[in-house]
Amino acid sequence: MLSIRNLEASYGRIQALHGVDIDVEAGEIVTLIGANGAGKTTLLMTLCGKPRAGKGSITFEGEDITRLPTYQIVRRGIAHAPEGRRIFPRMSVLENLQMGAVTVDPKYFADDLDRVLTLFPRLKERIGQRGGTLSGGEQQMLAIGRALMSRPRLLLLDEPSLGLAPLVVRQIFDIIRDINRQQKVTVFLVEQNAFHALKLAHRAYVMVNGRIAMSGSGAELLADAGVRAAYLEGGHEAPPPRPAPEAAP
Amino acid sequence: MDYFLQQLINGLTLGSIYGLIAIGYTMVYGIIGMINFAHGDLYMVGAFISMIAFMLLAVLGITSVPLALALVLVMAMLFTAVYGWAIERIAYRPLRGSFKLAPLISAIGMSIVLENYVQIAQGARVKPMQPLIQGGFDLSLQPGHHTSLSLLQILIMLLTVGLMAVFSWIITKTPLGRAQRATEQDMTMATLLGVNVDRIISATFIIGACLAAVAGLMVTLYYGVIDFYIGFIAGMKAFTAAVLGGIGSLPGAMLGGLLIGLIEAFWSGYFSIEYKDVATFGILVMVLIFRPTGLLGKPEIEKV
DSSP states (O other): OEEEEEEEEEETTEEEEEEEEEEEOTTOEEEEEEOTTSSHHHHHHHHTTSSOOSEEEEEETTEEOTTSOHHHHGGGTEEEEOTTOOOOTTSBHHHHHHHHTTTSOGGGHHHHHHHHHHHOHHHHHTTTSBGGGSOHHHHHHHHHHHHHTTOOSEEEEEOTTTTOOHHHHHHHHHHHHHHHHHSOOEEEEEESOHHHHHHHOSEEEEEETTEEEEEEEHHHHHHOHHHIIIIIISOTTSOOOOOSOOOOO | OHHHHHHHHHHHHHHHHHHHHHHHHHHHHHHHSOOOTTHHHHHHHHHHHHHHHHHHHHHHTOOOHHHHHHHHHHHHHHHHHHHHHHHIIIIIGGGTTSOTHHHHHHHHHHHHHHHHHHHHHHOSSOEEOOOOSOOEEEOOOSTTOOOEEEHHHHHHHHHHHHHHHHHHHHHHHSHHHHHHHHHHHOHHHHHHTTOOHHHHHHHHHHHHHHHHHHHHHHHHHHHSEEOTTHHHHHHHHHHHHHHHHOTTOHHHHHHHHHHHHHHHHHHHHHTOGGGHHHHHHHHHHHHHHHOTTOSSOOOOOOOO
């Protein structure tokens, strides 16, 4: 469904991705774990053309979308719930959801809204409230709900667990599983919370310093000694397994 | 009392005009975080287009005043909108993502270009215009005093109220307005959701230009004289109004416009007409020192 080949991307003069290869098949939940600053968020943003890929290609459902303008990406069926949730703070919950549906024929709106509010009953209670006044968990629900309003086939989630209480994290991950199973939406999940992410995912990739260091099924990586040491037992502070040092530019 | 009432009427009329221009400043600032220094000149261009349109209609033999007014209104908005759109394409879009001062400088350049272009094309002399709408009401409260409310003043205030109602409706209720607010609050997120931000920014300049064109038409009718330089001082005052109301806040721009109009009218009426600009810009200085966010521009407390 989504295939990323030899992708490179930079912010200004700092190169963040060094030839990344990732495949996501329809119906899967694929997760990408890695330490802070490994390039996970950059990868998701590069899929949407911000920043533009320097080299390599991104193919979605057979179409090369590497050079597509950002606002066109979502029209192809890719929705993004980005890092930090990016709720429109001075717009109501309803308006935020309406913004999620800007690319969709208005005739679907009522049904889609109903579907999202059934998935997140909390949002229904808060429907007229401004986005900026919601709690962190509610904002995350709104970010996912807003992404679903565009009727995506592929949902990109960037650290949905960040800053949330453990109970809320579990709730969010349950909902992600539901979205994948019941609504047949493929999910590409970026997480620092490796334990939950690996348990949820069919397959997983580990990113270190802008490169894919390891890949396998969620269960395999969960059992891997290196992954356990770097991302699970030692917490995020433990140094990740480093690849061979880069040649000086 | 009569004198006070008269100044009040004059101030509200003037304030309506400033308010319409101020909206253009505040909208553009809200979306791209820049002051469009060529916006005052759009109002001047709107005034000239109105005058040309009136002459054209006179040549064509359209003498019905309401019909002529409606036609001129449409023409002024249409042509000024093209200018507004062009300013964004020429002076802003190529510099998006450049360092912050660059579009500011190019906008000032655009303003100079527009002023000189009109000066060359239309001449530097003041253009007079026959009063088109006459008559009014006598509101004198005491004998021997004189207070009048002209039909033109009523028209200006009604048109302003009507336009602001339409404008507020566009911003709060339509998909275009929603996309504009979303773009203003988080441009990257709006793009990720499929909003074509370029189109939204163009629309913002076009709406601002339309409102400035109406202000230009009003001033042509109200004062009966225009020249190529009126955009500068009116632009600065409307900018002051936008800052006073809280730059980026739309109700603030309307309120700020009215307040600046009232301050100017009362200052001229009770103190000195020569120093009315000092009063206005004194307000600008005071606001910037004591309340930089303006009256309605209180930043929201947001959870991150």
